[in-house]
């Protein structure tokens with residue numbers, strides 16, 4: 578398609594009303610009339626799906642029972658266990674009464690020493706959709722040309 582006025586090849590024709598007639602014009606010639614239709618602008622839509630899997634360590638809910646049972650089966654007093662893993666006796670007491678959830682680090686120490694399981698892994702999936710619209714303006718397209 579060519580511009581009805583100057584003959585230039587039209588990639589993005591403007592529909593222009595010039596003295597009652599509808600013409601397909603280039604941008605420069607479109608100023609001679611009234612634009613009735615702008616050229617279409619391409620929109621490039623990119624969609625990214627970002628998937629991420631994460632494993633999160635968490636302390637089992639019944640840790641107080643597990644710790645106490647394991648300790649008692651080894652015939653250890655709270656003080657003994659405290660000494661073995663180098664923590665305060667009050668900490669063992671608090672954990673066994675469910676008032677203090679051990680840190681992952683401490684729980685792993687207890688797991689190793691008592692031969693029990695306190696830390697479990699939970700899988701978490703994150704999914705995020707990112708849409709990136711890049712709108713090419715006529716200006717951009719002309720530059721490319």
Ligand SMILES: [Zn+2]
Nearest residue numbers: 580583603606
């Ligand atoms: Zn023209």
